[in-house]
Amino acid sequence: MAALLHKLGRFAHRRRYLVVLLWISLLTLGGAAAAQAPAAGPTSFAMPGTESQRAYDLIDDRFEGQRADGAAARVVFKAPQGSRITDPALRDVVAATVHELAARPEVAQVTDPFEVKAVSADRSAAYTQVTYEVSGAELSEQSRRALSDTMAKASRSGLTVEAGGTALKGERGSHAAEVVGLGVAAVVLLLTLGSLLAAGLPLITALVGVGIGVCSITALASTFELDSTTSVLAMMLGLAVGIDYALFIVSRYRSELADGRLPEDAAGRALGTAGSTVIFAGLTVVIALAGLAVVNIPLLTKMGVAAAGTVVLAVLVALTLVPALLGVAGGRIKAPRTRNMPADPKSTDGSDHGGHRHPGDRHRPTHGASNMGGRWASFVIRRPVAALVTGAAVLCTLAVPAASMQLGLPDEGSQPVTSTQRKAYDLISENFGPGFNGPLLAIADAQGSDDPKQAVGELTAVMKNIDGVATVGPPRFNGAGDTAMITVIPASRPGSAGTEAVVHALRDAGGDVMNDGGGRLMVSGSTAMNVDVSQKLNDALLPYLALVVGLAFLLLILVFRSFAVPLKAALGFLLSVAASLGAVVAVFQWGWLSSLLGVTDPGPVMSMMPIFMVGIVFGLAMDYEVFLVTRIREAYVNGRTAHEAITAGFRHSARVVTAAALIMIAVFAGFMGADEQMVKSIGFGLAVAVFIDAFIVRMTLVPAVLALIGDKAWWLPRRLDSVLPQLDVEGDGLRVEEEREELAARVRSTHS
Numbered sequence: 001m002a003a004l005l006h007k008l009g010r011f012a013h014r015r016r017y018l019v020v021l022l023w024i025s026l027l028t029l030g031g032a033a034a035a036q037a038p039a040a041g042p043t044s045f046a047m048p049g050t051e052s053q054r055a056y057d058l059i060d061d062r063f064e065g066q067r068a069d070g071a072a073a074r075v076v077f078k079a080p081q082g083s084r085i086t087d088p089a090l091r092d093v094v095a096a097t098v099h100e101l102a103a104r105p106e107v108a109q110v111t112d113p114f115e116v117k118a119v120s121a122d123r124s125a126a127y128t129q130v131t132y133e134v135s136g137a138e139l140s141e142q143s144r145r146a147l148s149d150t151m152a153k154a155s156r157s158g159l160t161v162e163a164g165g166t167a168l169k170g171e172r173g174s175h176a177a178e179v180v181g182l183g184v185a186a187v188v189l190l191l192t193l194g195s196l197l198a199a200g201l202p203l204i205t206a207l208v209g210v211g212i213g214v215c216s217i218t219a220l221a222s223t224f225e226l227d228s229t230t231s232v233l234a235m236m237l238g239l240a241v242g243i244d245y246a247l248f249i250v251s252r253y254r255s256e257l258a259d260g261r262l263p264e265d266a267a268g269r270a271l272g273t274a275g276s277t278v279i280f281a282g283l284t285v286v287i288a289l290a291g292l293a294v295v296n297i298p299l300l301t302k303m304g305v306a307a308a309g310t311v312v313l314a315v316l317v318a319l320t321l322v323p324a325l326l327g328v329a330g331g332r333i334k335a336p337r338t339r340n341m342p343a344d345p346k347s348t349d350g351s352d353h354g355g356h357r358h359p360g361d362r363h364r365p366t367h368g369a370s371n372m373g374g375r376w377a378s379f380v381i382r383r384p385v386a387a388l389v390t391g392a393a394v395l396c397t398l399a400v401p402a403a404s405m406q407l408g409l410p411d412e413g414s415q416p417v418t419s420t421q422r423k424a425y426d427l428i429s430e431n432f433g434p435g436f437n438g439p440l441l442a443i444a445d446a447q448g449s450d451d452p453k454q455a456v457g458e459l460t461a462v463m464k465n466i467d468g469v470a471t472v473g474p475p476r477f478n479g480a481g482d483t484a485m486i487t488v489i490p491a492s493r494p495g496s497a498g499t500e501a502v503v504h505a506l507r508d509a510g511g512d513v514m515n516d517g518g519g520r521l522m523v524s525g526s527t528a529m530n531v532d533v534s535q536k537l538n539d540a541l542l543p544y545l546a547l548v549v550g551l552a553f554l555l556l557i558l559v560f561r562s563f564a565v566p567l568k569a570a571l572g573f574l575l576s577v578a579a580s581l582g583a584v585v586a587v588f589q590w591g592w593l594s595s596l597l598g599v600t601d602p603g604p605v606m607s608m609m610p611i612f613m614v615g616i617v618f619g620l621a622m623d624y625e626v627f628l629v630t631r632i633r634e635a636y637v638n639g640r641t642a643h644e645a646i647t648a649g650f651r652h653s654a655r656v657v658t659a660a661a662l663i664m665i666a667v668f669a670g671f672m673g674a675d676e677q678m679v680k681s682i683g684f685g686l687a688v689a690v691f692i693d694a695f696i697v698r699m700t701l702v703p704a705v706l707a708l709i710g711d712k713a714w715w716l717p718r719r720l721d722s723v724l725p726q727l728d729v730e731g732d733g734l735r736v737e738e739e740r741e742e743l744a745a746r747v748r749s750t751h752s
Contacts, residue, residue: 001279002272009271009323013264016327023208023321030215037219047297050532051507055443055524062445062483070108071132071139073147073167075101076427077113077125078160084123086114090159097154097161098128104146108133125431136166144168151420162424164412164437166526180673184666185243192659193250197332201250201325206242209317213238213310230303232671232679236686237616238310240667241285241623244660245278245318248627250333251656253326258335267323273634274627275319280559281626282315284552285619291548292615295540297533300608304615311619373654377647380703387704391696398579398692401586407538408495408604409530411438414677429493435470438494438527442486442506444475446519453477455519456484462509463488468502494527495604503531534607545614549573552622557716558724559626560633564713568705569625572697576621577613579696580689584609588681597672597684606681617689620664624698627660628653632706633714642710646703654699661694 012019047053059066077094079085085094094113102110113119113126120126130147132139147167155161182203189199217231252274256266289311292304326333380387413429415422428436444459446452456475463486464472473487488506492498503523510521549570556566584605586592591602632649640648668690671683706713716724 001276005275005279005319006268006272008319009275010264010268012271012320012323013267013327016324019320019324020328023212023317027208027211027215030212030219033219034215038222047529047532047536049296050529050536051522052524052529052532055441055522055528058443058445058483058522059485059524062478062480063485064479066108071134071136071165071167073130073132073163073165074127074424074428075130075147075151075161075163076127076424077154078162078427078431079124080158080160083158085119085126086123090157093154093157093159094126094128097150100150100153101128101130101147104143104150106132106134106139106143120431122431125427127428127432130165130167132167139167160427162420162427164421164424164428168421180666180670182239182667182670184670185239185663188659188662188666189243189247192247192655193254194336195332195334197329198250198254201322201329201333202243202246205246205317205321205325206239206314208321209242209313210235210238210310213306213313216309217306224302226302226306227299229678230306233303233682234307234310236668236671236683237285237289237307238314240620240664241282241311242314242317243663243667244623245282245314246322247656247660247663248274248278249318249322250326253323254333254336255652257333263327263330267326271319271323273630277627277630278315278318280555281619281623282311284555284622284626285311285616287551287555288548288615288619291544291551292611294544294547295537295611297536300537300611371651371655373658374647374651376654376699377650377703380700381643381646381707384704384707387700388708391700391704392575395575395579395692395696399575399582401590402578402582404589405581405585405610406497406589406604407534407607407610408500409533409607410677411494411527411530413437413493413495413601413603433470433489433491434493434496435490435499438490438499439525440488440490440503440506440523440528441525442488442510443522443524444484444486444510444514444519445482445522446484446514447480447482449482449514449519452482452484452519455514456486459510459514459521460486463506466502466505466509468492468498468505488523490527493603495530497604499527500531500534503528530607537607537611541610541614544611548615548618552618556622556625560629560714561716561721561724562714563716564709565629565633565706568702568713569622569629572625572701573618573621573693575701576689576693576697577617579692580613580617580685581605581610583688584613584681584685587684588677598680599677601677606678608678609681609685612682613685613689616686617693620686620690621693621697624657624661624694625702628657628698628702636714642713643707646706650703657694657698661690664690664694 075097077085077090077097079087079090083090085091091114098110098112101107108131109129110131111118111129113128118127118129132143144167147163151161151163186199186203189202190196193199213234214231217226217234220226221230249270253266253270256269257263261269286308289304289308293301295301412421412425415425417423425437428434442459442463444456446455449455456477460472460475463469468491469488470491471489473489475484475486477484488502490499490502492502506523507521510523514521553566553570556569557563560566587594587597587602588599589602589605591599594602628649631653632645635648635652636642636645665687668683668687672680672687
C-alpha cells in the first residue's frame with residue numbers, strides 16, 4: 001500500500017493543476033445540482049416492525065379517508081390578561097379562525113374547541129386540531145403559508161395564537177457559532193504549522209470535501225427524504241476529519257522536507273506513510289457510520305450512509321487534492337523550524353538502539369531530539385501504573401451518570417424558545433397539562449369480538465384507572481363498527497419516563513382485556529412511536545457495538561500486526577464512550593451547567609445519542625490511535641526498544657494529535673451554538689468525547705499500557721503473521737526501495 005500511495009502522491013504533486021481542476025469541477029457540479037434540486041419536505045419516520053407502525057397501518061386499512069400519517073397542526077389561542085376565551089368577541093374570532101382553516105386546501109378536518117371541550121379550566125385558553133389529507137412530507141408550501149396567514153389574522157384581535165405539529169417545519173437555529181469553531185481551528189493550525197499558507201491548506205481542502213458532500217446530500221434530499229440533520233451531521237464530521245486528515249499529511253510532508261527530500265519526493269513519502277494512516281482511520285469511521293444500518297431504522301441508516309460518504313470524500317481529498325495544493329504552493333510550504341538539541345545516542349544518531357540496528361537508521365532526522373511530546377511520554381513511561389490508575393479513575397468517575405441515562409426523542413419542547421412550536425407547547429402545558437402535548441392513540445381492534453362496542457367500553461373503563469393517565473376520550477368507531485380509536489392523555493410530558501410507563505401499562509392492560517374477547521389493542525401516536533424507537537435503538541446498541549468493535553479490531557490487527565494494541569484500543573474506546581455519555585447525561589438530563597450551555601429544557605437524552613456516540617466516537621478515536629501508534633510502531637520496527645519507540649512516536653506525533661484533537665473539539669463545540677437540542681447534544685457529546693479520548697486515553701493511557709507490556713505489545717503468532725497480508729503502513733518498503741536505488745547508484749558511479 002505504501003508504494004502505491006507513494007506513486008499517487010508524486011503523481012498528484014506533479015499533475016497538480018489537473019487534480020485541482022478536477023476537484024473544482026466536482027464542486028461546481030455539486031453546487032449546480034443542489035441549486036436545481038427541489039426543496040425537501042419533512043422526513044417520513046416509518047418504523048417497520050413496531051407496534052406503533054402496525055397501528056398506523058390498521059388505521060389506513062379500517063378508517064376510510066383517514067391517513068394515520070396525515071399532517072397535523074394544533075393551534076392554541078390564549079386570551080389577553082383579564083379576558084376569557086369564552087367572551088363573545090374572542091369566541092367569534094376563534095370560530096371564524098376555525099371556519100377559515102377548514103376552508104383551506106388539503107385540510108381534512110378542523111375541530112371546534114367549544115364543541116370538543118378543548119377549553120382550559122379557567123377559560124383563558126383553547127386549542128383546535130387541524131388534520132390534513134396528506135402527510136407532512138407531501139404538504140404544500142401554500143398550505144403552510146395559509147396556516148401561518150390565518151394565525152396572524154387571528155392574533156390581530158388581541159389573542160395570542162401559536163401552533164405546533166407536523167404541519168409546521170422545524171426552525172433551523174442559527175449556526176453562527178460554527179464559524180467560531182472554524183476560526184479556532186484556523187488558529188490551532190497556524191500555531192501548529194507556523195505559516196498562514198500551511199495552516200490555510202487543510203481548511204481549504206476540508207471545505208472542498210464538505211462542500212461536495214453537502215451539495216450532494218441537498219441534491220438527493222428530496223429523492224431519498226433526507227432531513228436537515230443529515231446535512232448537519234455530514235458537515236460536522238466532514239469538517240473535523242477533513243481538517244485532521246489534511247493536517248496529518250501536511251505535517252508529514254514538512255517533516256520529510258526537513259529531512260532534505262525534494263518536494264515531489266516529500267509528497268510521495270508523506271502519502272506513503274501518513275496517507276496509509278488516513279486510509280485506515282477513515283475506514284474505521286466509515287465502518288462505524290455504515291454499521292448504523294444494523295439498527296434497521298431507515299432514517300438512521302440514511303444519515304449514517306450520507307455521513308460516511310462525506311468521510312470518504314475527506315479521505316479522497318486528503319490523498320489527492322492535498323499533495324496537489326502542496327505542489328501549487330511550491331517552496332512557500334517550508335520545513336518546520338527546529339532547534340538543534342544535544343544528541344541522544346540511544347535515540348537520534350543511530351549508534352545504539354538497544355541491539356535493534358536497521359539499515360534505514362541513517363534516514364532518521366537528527367533534529368528535534370526533545371520536545372513536549374517526548375518529555376510527556378518519558379514522564380508517563382517512568383510512572384506507568386500511576387498514570388494508568390489515575391486516568392482510569394477519572395474516566396470511571398465521569399461515566400457514573402451514564403448508569404441512570406434515560407432515552408427519548410426530542411419533542412416540540414426542545415424547539416428554540418422563540419419558535420411558535422415551542423410557544424404552543426408551553427401554552428398547552430400551562431393551561432391544559434403537559435400530557436396534552438403528547439396524546440396517545442389507542443387502536444382497539446374488536447373485529448373478532450361478539451360485541452365490539454361492549455369490549456371497547458370495558459377497555460375504556462380499564463384505561464381510565466391506569467396510573468399516570470389524565471383523561472381518556474370517547475371511542476371513535478370506523479364505519480364497520482369493529483375498530484375504535486381512543487385518545488388517551490397522560491399526566492406527564494411526552495418524553496418523560498412516566499409517559500413511557502403509561503404506554504407500556506396501556507399495552508399490558510389492553511392486551512388482557514381485548515385478548516379474552518378475540519380482539520387486540522395497539523397504542524400509537526407520535527409519543528408511542530418515540531417510545532418504540534428508543535426501545536429499538538436500545539436493543540440494537542450491543543449488537544452494533546459488537547459489529548463495529550469486532551470489524552475494527554480485525555482491521556487494527558492487520559495494521560499493527562499485534563493482538564494487544566487493538567485490544568487496548570477497543571477498551572480505551574469503551575471508557576471514552578462511557579465517560580462521554582456520563583457527561584451528556586449530567587448536562588442534558590440532570591441539568592448541570594444547563595444555563596451556561598444553553599440547555600433550556602433538561603430531560604431524557606436523545607435516544608439516538610448512544611448509537612451516534614458509539615459509531616462516530618469510535619471512528620474518531622481510531623484516528624488518533626492509528627496516527628499515534630503507527631509512529632510508535634514505525635520507530636519500533638526500525639530498531640528502537642519498546643520504551644524508546646514510545647518516546648520517539650510521541651516526539652513526532654503528539655503535537656499533531658494535540659492539534660487535531662483541538663480542531664475537532666472546536667468544530668464540534670461550534671455546533672453547540674445551534675438552537676436545535678438534537679444538534680446541540682451531538683456537538684457537546686462529540687466535543688467532550690474527543691477531549692477525553694485524545695488527552696486521557698490516547699495521550700496518557702496508551703503510553704502507560706505500552707510501557708507496562710513492553711515488547712509483548714507487538715507480538716503476533718508466526719502462523720497468523722504469515723497468512724495476513726502485509727499492508728506496510730509504516731512505509732518500510734519505501735526505505736528498502738530507496739536503499740536499493742542508493743546501492744545501484746553507488747555501483748553505477750563506481751563502474752563509471
